[in-house]
Amino acid sequence: AKRSAPFGLCHISEEGFKEFDRYLDIKSKLEQAIEHDELSIVLQPQVTHDGTVSSFEALVRWYSKEFGPVSPGEFIPIAEESYAICEIGDIVLRKALNVISSFMKNGLNTSIAINISARQIVMPDFVNTLLSRVNQFGIPPNMLMLELTETALVVDIELVKETMLELAKFGFRFSIDDFGTGYSSLAYLKVLPISELKIDKYFVDDIGKDSDGKAAQIVDAIIEMARALNVSCIAEGVESEEQLNYLKAKGCEKFQGYYFSRPEPQAHWEGLQKNTKLP
Numbered sequence: 001a002k003r004s005a006p007f008g009l010c011h012i013s014e015e016g017f018k019e020f021d022r023y024l025d026i027k028s029k030l031e032q033a034i035e036h037d038e039l040s041i042v043l044q045p046q047v048t049h050d051g052t053v054s055s056f057e058a059l060v061r062w063y064s065k066e067f068g069p070v071s072p073g074e075f076i077p078i079a080e081e082s083y084a085i086c087e088i089g090d091i092v093l094r095k096a097l098n099v100i101s102s103f104m105k106n107g108l109n110t111s112i113a114i115n116i117s118a119r120q121i122v123m124p125d126f127v128n129t130l131l132s133r134v135n136q137f138g139i140p141p142n143m144l145m146l147e148l149t150e151t152a153l154v155v156d157i158e159l160v161k162e163t164m165l166e167l168a169k170f171g172f173r174f175s176i177d178d179f180g181t182g183y184s185s186l187a188y189l190k191v192l193p194i195s196e197l198k199i200d201k202y203f204v205d206d207i208g209k210d211s212d213g214k215a216a217q218i219v220d221a222i223i224e225m226a227r228a229l230n231v232s233c234i235a236e237g238v239e240s241e242e243q244l245n246y247l248k249a250k251g252c253e254k255f256q257g258y259y260f261s262r263p264e265p266q267a268h269w270e271g272l273q274k275n276t277k278l279p
């Protein structure tokens, strides 16, 4: 049966209703997923010029008993509407610390980057939560890279700056994720304790592809900006040798993308040696 829109002026298509049903499904099952331990992490390597794995990014996964795999692109924005994102953040943090500790036992000093949402960074207990977690797992804070997007930075500039400076004192490091897609200015970035800029996949995608070379110019500008700020630079979404060679030639220092490896569960990386080279 066809449903009609509640208000005469607004037309909602059948497709629109389906999307809304899915949204409500995900929203209502997310809490249960958190309680029932349905969330896990996968790890994607970040490599240096010679292909050595220097770190990983932890990416959350939800294998739902009811829906099958749900992509973070779908459920993270929904989680960000409530404090669910903070619970997810803490789960990912604990799982990442667990991985670091097991790598360290195997003599590997690979740090892990985790994604921090805007809502998390402005939580009053954010600093204490992080500190108590690293203490609980006995992990030095500098083994964690906290990825923040430019959008998260500007939610409450003064508060975010204070929080970052406080965490930096303890040794936590910060990477600006999806760099180039937001609005942060050089002047503002200069006062923040940043150790890395991460070039968004969007720009990497177009290297060698776009006809007027605009993407490549933006990539060049970001690498220059990293230099000006005296921070390192990593590119995400590297899928081809051509992209890699371009980025290398421009002085980008680290790379992440399917060219080297997809994100894989911890078990996949257990046999990793200090000198393993990818791809």
Ligand code: C2E
Binding pocket: 044, 058, 059, 060, 071, 072, 073, 076, 088, 089, 092, 115, 116, 117, 177, 178, 201, 236, 237, 238, 239, 256, 257, 258, 259, 263
């Ligand atoms: P992101 O932080 O920009 O993560 C990079 C995304 O690009 C990941 O998607 C990764 O699997 C994918 N990717 C990496 N290399 C390549 C490549 O070469 N080609 C292509 N096509 N894709 C590549 P994923 O895992 O689906 O995550 C999507 C987004 O969800 C992330 O984007 C991040 O914003 C969010 N997210 C994931 N895990 C977490 C988390 O634990 N906490 C928070 N707050 N957000 C998360």
Ligand code: CA
Binding pocket: 057, 115, 147, 177
């Ligand atoms: Ca990220």
Ligand code: CA
Binding pocket: 177, 178, 198, 200, 201, 236
């Ligand atoms: Ca990113």
Ligand code: CA
Binding pocket: 178, 200, 201, 202, 236
């Ligand atoms: Ca991205």
